Amino acid sequence: MLALWLPRLPTDARERTMPPELRGRPFALLRTERQRRMVVAVNRVAASAGIGPGHTLSDARALEPGLEVAEATPEADAVLLGRIADWAHRYSPWTAADEPDGVVIDITGCAHLFGNEAALAADLTGRLRAAGFAARAAIADTPAAAWGLVRFGSPEDRRRERLDGLPLAALRLPAETVEGLHALGLRRIGDLHAMPRAGLAARFGGRLLQRYDQAFGRLDEPISPRRPVPEHRERLTFAEPISTPESIAGALRHLLGRLCTGLEAAGQGVRRLRLDTHRTDQRVDDEAQSLTLGTSRPTRDPAALARLAAPLLERIDPGPGLETLVLSATETGPLIAIQTGIDGEGIDGGLAELVDRLALRLGERAVLRLVPRESWLPERCVAALPPVEVLPLPKPWPAGRPRPLRLLTPPEPIEATAPLPDDPPLQFVWRGLRHRVSRAEGPERIECEWWRPEGSLGLAVRDYYRVEDGAGRRFWLFRAGLYRPGEWPRWFLHGFLG
Numbered sequence: 243m244l245a246l247w248l249p250r251l252p253t254d255a256r257e258r259t260m261p262p263e264l265r266g267r268p269f270a271l272l273r274t275e276r277q278r279r280m281v282v283a284v285n286r287v288a289a290s291a292g293i294g295p296g297h298t299l300s301d302a303r304a305l306e307p308g309l310e311v312a313e314a315t316p317e318a319d320a321v322l323l324g325r326i327a328d329w330a331h332r333y334s335p336w337t338a339a340d341e342p343d344g345v346v347i348d349i350t351g352c353a354h355l356f357g358n359e360a361a362l363a364a365d366l367t368g369r370l371r372a373a374g375f376a377a378r379a380a381i382a383d384t385p386a387a388a389w390g391l392v393r394f395g396s397p398e399d400r401r402r403e404r405l406d407g408l409p410l411a412a413l414r415l416p417a418e419t420v421e422g423l424h425a426l427g428l429r430r431i432g433d434l435h436a437m438p439r440a441g442l443a444a445r446f447g448g449r450l451l452q453r454y455d456q457a458f459g460r461l462d463e464p465i466s467p468r469r470p471v472p473e474h475r476e477r478l479t480f481a482e483p484i485s486t487p488e489s490i491a492g493a494l495r496h497l498l499g500r501l502c503t504g505l506e507a508a509g510q511g512v513r514r515l516r517l518d519t520h521r522t523d524q525r526v527d528d529e530a531q532s533l534t535l536g537t538s539r540p541t542r543d544p545a546a547l548a549r550l551a552a553p554l555l556e557r558i559d560p561g562p563g564l565e566t567l568v569l570s571a572t573e574t575g576p577l578i579a580i581q582t583g584i585d586g587e588g589i590d591g592g593l594a595e596l597v598d599r600l601a602l603r604l605g606e607r608a609v610l611r612l613v614p615r616e617s618w619l620p621e622r623c624v625a626a627l628p629p630v631e632v633l634p635l636p637k638p639w640p641a642g643r644p645r646p647l648r649l650l651t652p653p654e655p656i657e658a659t660a661p662l663p664d665d666p667p668l669q670f671v672w673r674g675l676r677h678r679v680s681r682a683e684g685p686e687r688i689e690c691e692w693w694r695p696e697g698s699l700g701l702a703v704r705d706y707y708r709v710e711d712g713a714g715r716r717f718w719l720f721r722a723g724l725y726r727p728g729e730w731p732r733w734f735l736h737g738f739l740g
Contacts, residue, residue, distance in 0.1 A: 243465075244363060245388035246330070246345040247378045248370070252319045253285040256312060258374040268306045271314040272299060282314045286376070316342070326370075327468045329526045331518065332566055333366060335471045344392075346385050346465050355479065373526050385465055386457040389414065390431075405457060406432030413453040419446050431457070472570040474510070476500045483522050483563020490555055490564065491548070497569040498544040511540025511577030515547065519558055520566040531558055536606060538597045538628055540575035550598050597629045618688050620649060620736060643686070644708065646718045646737030656719070658733035663725040666707045670719065672735050677711040684708060685721070708739060716740060 248254070252271050268288035270281045279299035291306040302309055320341060327339040333356075336348035349362060356362040363379040370377035380392035387405055390412030395404055405412075408431050410420050423446070428434065434442070434454055443451055455461035476497045484490060494517065505511060519531045533554045541547065558564075601609045610626040617623045623645075658667035666682035684707035706720040716739035723731035 243383065243385045243388045244333075244347040244349050244359075244366075244379055244381045245340070245385065245392045246347065246366065246370075247380075247392045248323075248326070248343050248345075248375055249378070250283065250285060250376045251323065251343045252283040252314060252316075254375045255319065255322055257285060264310065267310055268293070268308060269310045269312075270302060272311050273314045324468065325529070326526050328530055329524070329528075330366070331530075331568070332520045333362060335475060335568075336465070336467045338465050338468050340389070344389070346388075348465060348467075349381070370526060375526070384456060384459045385463050386414065386453065387459075390457060406430060406435070410434075413450075413457060415450060415453055419450060422446060423450075470572075472516075472572050474501055474504050474508070474512075474571040474574065476504075476569045478567045478569075480565055483560075483565050485560040485563045487555065490558060490560065490567075491552065493567050494551060494555065494569070495544065495548050497567060498547050501569055501571060502542040502544045502547075505542045505571065505574065505577075509576060510571075510574040511537075511542045512547070512571045512573070513537055513540055513575050514571070514573035515551070516570045516572050517551070517554075518568040518570070519560075519564050520568075521561045522563050522565050523561055533557065534572075535602055536573075536598075538594050538601065540577040541594070542577060546595050550595070550602060553602065593629075617691070619690065620645065620688075621651065644739065646739045649737040650735060653720070653734035653736040656733050656735050658719065658721075660721075664705070666709060667719065667733065670709075670733065670735075677715070677717070679709045680712050681710040682707055688720075706736070 253269055256271070257265055257269065266287060268291055269285045270288050270293060271283040272279050273282050274280070281293060281297045281299065281302050282295050284293050284295070288302075288306060288309060293302045293305055293309065297305075299311065320339075323339045323341060323343070323345070327337045327345045330337045330345055330347055334347050334349050334352045336350075338346045340346050349359065353359040353362050356365055359381050363381060367377045367379050378392050380388045380395070382388035382391055390405065390408050394408045394412040410423050410428065410431060413431060415423075423429075428437070431454075439451060452461060456463045478493055478497055480493075484493065497517075501512070514534065514536045517533045519533075521531070524530070533551070535547075535551055535554060537547075537550070597609055609629055611629045612624050613627055615623055615625040654672065656670045656672045658670040660667045664685060666684055667679055669676060669678045671677070685705035686707075688704045688706060690703075703724060704720040704722050706718060708716065709719055710716045717735055718737040718739055719733060719735055721731045721733055723729065725731060
């Protein structure tokens with residue numbers, strides 16, 4: 243486990259955006275507490291003048307009259323820390339922000355990509371320092387040990403004995419617990435070895451023993467990554483940065499081949515891919531360049547996926563060059579062998595690829611399939627589903643119930659004149675235009691489902707009529723409600739019959 247510590251993250255972030263003439267001057271961030279302006283963070287120059295968190299602004303100005311100040315923004319600092327954790331994915335897929343000023347990275351199986359653990363830590367801290375951040379890193383067998391070493395010890399020393407010499411604050415204990423242990427004469431972590439565990443738990447609670455056991459690996463401390471780590475993931479690092487479209491496309495084809503080989507062994511197909519690119523000049527607070535694409539059904543055909551991804555590659559700005567590409571299958575589905583045609587294509591493979599290309603260009607919600615749904619309500623009798631997803635066959639629409647090709651959503655109110663309660667209208671007015679009815683059929687009564695008291699339109703009972711005006715235009719009208727004393731139904735136009 244590697245613990246990264248950014249001791250002056252808030253002030254370093256501000257100084258990076260300052261004019262050059264203001265850098266190197268004493269600087270502090272403030273917040274208001276009980277009507278007092280309090281220092282919450284200082285830069286290196288202000289710290290060397292004796293200013294630290296907890297000082298009031300007046301005390302800080304007494305120590306350094308030329309102190310520059312600004313308002314603290316903890317929310318923006320948390321966002322920046324999250325971006326640094328995302329940027330650290332170039333070292334390991336398992337990164338987590340350790341607020342307020344750290345990042346935890348599980349580098350198991352990753353150190354050899356950089357030579358060794360020391361080279362990985364040096365590359366990480368070197369890039370951060372070049373970007374203007376004070377940074378330290380320590381590697382240990384547990385997150386708790388790495389956290390304590392990077393803040394209170396020597397990051398280069400990973401011996402168990404070195405943990406014994408660290409102060410008790412290195413166990414991430416509350417201040418009152420540390421003060422209580424100091425009152426007993428316990429100053430270092432090693433002082434706890436000889437103490438009876440039952441006595442420590444009875445006096446200070448189980449939190450002390452939990453932190454103590456986590457530091458020495460007797461108790462697991464799970465680290466939740468900032469983003470879920472995909473089960474199928476391939477990484478390609480280049481000896482020399484690449485920047486041409488041909489080289490990027492070739493690298494992607496290579497990654498797709500390796501990824502699909504792993505998916506085949508697992509009996510899986512990809513449903514969603516993400517390509518993360520890392521530029522040589524990418525700053526730690528820059529948004530990472532990532533491309534995502536989805537498929538209508540699970541697939542592991544590298545050639546088809548490469549064709550699908552080709553238009554997206556134009557969005558990548560390689561700048562001076564890309565040094566690492568990471569391809570992840572963020573969503574997969576079961577895929578077993580299927581019968582193919584003589585030409586080697588699946589029975590509907592061409593259709594699936596066409597749907598994927600249309601969805602990539604128009605959006606996933608723009609390419610859908612309409613299927614019947616078991617509901618008499620016109621606005622609910624059709625469901626929009628993915629085009630090629632295999633689902634149980636729905637029941638067909640009932641025969642003998644003509645329905646319009648076009649529905650109005652929502653139905654538009656009209657003024658209608660009917661001689662008797664159940665008779666079709668003689669005429670109606672829609673959008674200021676009067677239509678005289680020459681032919682009519684109906685009524686067809688539709689009531690809302692019993693579990694929908696007023697229906698999706700707030701209309702419980704509807705009597706539908708198919709009518710034709712003198713110009714041959716055919717409409718689908720309905721009367722909402724029943725004739726009752728003191729209550730008059732309303733009329734609506736719901737669709738056109740062609």
